Amino acid sequence: MSEITIRTVETADLDRCFEIETVSYSGDEAATKSKIQKRIKTYPEGFIVLENSLEIIGFINSGATHKVLLSDEEFKELIGHDPEGEHVVILSVVVHPLYQGKGFAGKLLEKFISMMKTSSKTDIFLICQTDLIPMYQKYGFHHLGLSTSDHGGMSWHEMSLSL
Numbered sequence: 001m002s003e004i005t006i007r008t009v010e011t012a013d014l015d016r017c018f019e020i021e022t023v024s025y026s027g028d029e030a031a032t033k034s035k036i037q038k039r040i041k042t043y044p045e046g047f048i049v050l051e052n053s054l055e056i057i058g059f060i061n062s063g064a065t066h067k068v069l070l071s072d073e074e075f076k077e078l079i080g081h082d083p084e085g086e087h088v089v090i091l092s093v094v095v096h097p098l099y100q101g102k103g104f105a106g107k108l109l110e111k112f113i114s115m116m117k118t119s120s121k122t123d124i125f126l127i128c129q130t131d132l133i134p135m136y137q138k139y140g141f142h143h144l145g146l147s148t149s150d151h152g153g154m155s156w157h158e159m160s161l162s163l
């Protein structure tokens, strides 16, 4: 495995992040380029990218809030986001298909969790599909139950990790 680094996102990363989002998520599930641009601009502290010597491989982005409502579609555009919010909501965890199954999502999650601890956030929330519940449990998340979110026309589970 070539050396990898994880760092906070930069404006110039937009095209590659959008490419990864588009090839990795199916249909309506993928965020648009303008949503990703807004996440980079509005909350770079909650947006990390993992790269090797050639390119960005995957990323995690998020928003912060004082009040968590995981079915809120507007939050995906960071409407309601407040950088001072004590709760963090992960919006995307994604690894380019060419690099999946090599532990990169795990590395991103570990780094993200430790960064959020350092910035004094109290917990991290996300929604995921059934097959990914064990992956998030491995990193300490608890299953809260089915979400009322129908994001992308699918059903979702809510999970949280107390920091």
Ligand SMILES: CC(C)(COP(=O)(O)OP(=O)(O)OC[C@H]1O[C@@H](n2cnc3c(N)ncnc32)[C@H](O)[C@@H]1OP(=O)(O)O)[C@@H](O)C(=O)NCCC(=O)NCCS
Pocket: 024, 025, 092, 093, 094, 095, 096, 099, 100, 101, 102, 103, 104, 105, 106, 107, 127, 128, 129, 131, 132, 134, 135, 138
């Ligand atoms: C989900 C995703 C981020 C995983 O990335 P990855 O780098 O392949 O994951 P890792 O190799 O770090 O795997 C971490 C653990 O999760 C498990 N896992 C990964 N993808 C899985 C899947 N689709 N179903 C079940 N388990 C999965 C792995 O087996 C591994 O467990 P192990 O350590 O016990 O073997 C990647 O498949 C992806 O980008 N998918 C499309 C976008 C997406 O659905 N993101 C999740 C949004 S909630």
